[in-house]
Structures are given as structure tokens and as C-alpha cells.
Amino acid sequence: MQTSFLHPLRLSPGDDLRVALQHALRDVGVQAAFVVQGMGSLSVAQLRYAGAQEATALHGDLEILTLAGSLSPDGAHLHMSVANARGEVFGGHVAPGCMVxxxxxxxxxxxxxxxxxxxxxxxxxxxxxxxxxANDGA
Structure with missing residues (x-):
């Protein structure tokens, strides 16, 4: 039996990145996954910087440079770095509201x-x- 496999997906304009990844986990019917990599563009990035309590909203034409993390039915733990149109790079925890x-x-x-x-x-x-x-008791 195959113990793991790769699953590519493409998100569309207007999708909320974090919400779409949570839905993808549910849709494929597994309870454990890692985001290996991601790239693309955002119009809004909601990033919580290290040690901060709240996310910071970045607006504009943003390129996803890296995206990685874990997905579970209880939630996601995702980190991302993005670059703005001036090439400035920002990174942190991915919060809801990152719009493709x-x-x-x-x-x-x-x-x-x-x-x-x-x-x-x-x-x-x-x-x-x-x-x-998966076969262990809770």
C-alpha cells in the first residue's frame, strides 16, 4: 500500500489560500498532509510575524516565493514569504484572508x-x- 503521495492543486483568483487548503484536505479525504511548496500571486497577504498577536495585511501585487506547512482537520500551520512590486520580502504565519x-x-x-x-x-x-x-486510537 502506498503510504504517501503528491497532490498538485491550482487555486483561482479570489480564493482564500488558507481556507482553500483546508477544503482540499477535506476533499481528498485524508487527515494528514504537508504543503511541500507553493508559488503564485496574491492581492492581499495576511501574515502574522514572529511574536506578534495579530496578522498584518499587505496589499498590492504580491508574489508567493515560498509556502510550506502542515494541514490537519484541526487547522493549518503554514508559513509563507511574499515579495511586493519593489522586491521587498515579507514572511510569517499565514492567516485567513490571503487572497489569490x-x-x-x-x-x-x-x-x-x-x-x-x-x-x-x-x-x-x-x-x-x-x-x-490513522489506525491508532484517539
């Missing part, structure tokens, strides 16, 4: 034999990734 401008081309590594969840880790105080085999 022309396209986003993304490769997911689907892990059907695993189940990801996000649970509070008392050491960090954050909902962190928990990795289980």
Missing part, C-alpha cells in the same frame, strides 16, 4: 496512513502538531 490574485500552484504531500491533530502543549501554551497513525 492570478493563481496559486501548490503541491501537497498526502499521508493517508497518518492522522494529524493540534493539541495544546503545556510547554509552549500553543496548539501544536500531534502525529498519530
Amino acid at each position: 490574485r492570478t493563481t496559486a500552484e501548490i503541491v501537497l504531500a498526502l499521508l493517508p496512513e497518518h492522522r494529524f491533530s493540534r493539541e495544546i502543549d503545556p510547554r509552549t501554551g500553543f496548539a501544536e502538531l500531534v502525529i498519530r497513525h
Whole structure:
């Protein structure tokens, strides 16, 4: 049995990047995936910078340089770097509201034999990734 496989997808103008990736995970029927890479363009990027409590909105013609992270039914943990029309680069956690401008081309590594969840880790105080085999009890 194949334990993982790559799944390419293309998002369209107006799609919310984070929401579309969550829907893609549900649509393919797995409970664990990694975003291997992504590129494309955004009209709005919502990035939460390291240590910040809230996301910062960047507007304009933005190019996705990198996109990576994990996807679980409990949520996504995504990091992205984008460049504006002047070539300035910004990066951070992907928040809802990153709107695709022309396209986003993304490769997911689907892990059907695993189940990801996000649970509070008392050491960090954050909902962190928990990795289980799909046939393990909760």
C-alpha cells in the first residue's frame, strides 16, 4: 500500500489560500498532509510575524516565493514569504484572508496512513502538531 503521495492543486483568483487548503484536505479525504511548496500571486497577504498577536495585511501585487506547512482537520500551520512590486520580502504565519490574485500552484504531500491533530502543549501554551497513525486510537 502506498503510504504517501503528491497532490498538485491550482487555486483561482479570489480564493482564500488558507481556507482553500483546508477544503482540499477535506476533499481528498485524508487527515494528514504537508504543503511541500507553493508559488503564485496574491492581492492581499495576511501574515502574522514572529511574536506578534495579530496578522498584518499587505496589499498590492504580491508574489508567493515560498509556502510550506502542515494541514490537519484541526487547522493549518503554514508559513509563507511574499515579495511586493519593489522586491521587498515579507514572511510569517499565514492567516485567513490571503487572497489569490492570478493563481496559486501548490503541491501537497498526502499521508493517508497518518492522522494529524493540534493539541495544546503545556510547554509552549500553543496548539501544536500531534502525529498519530490513522489506525491508532484517539
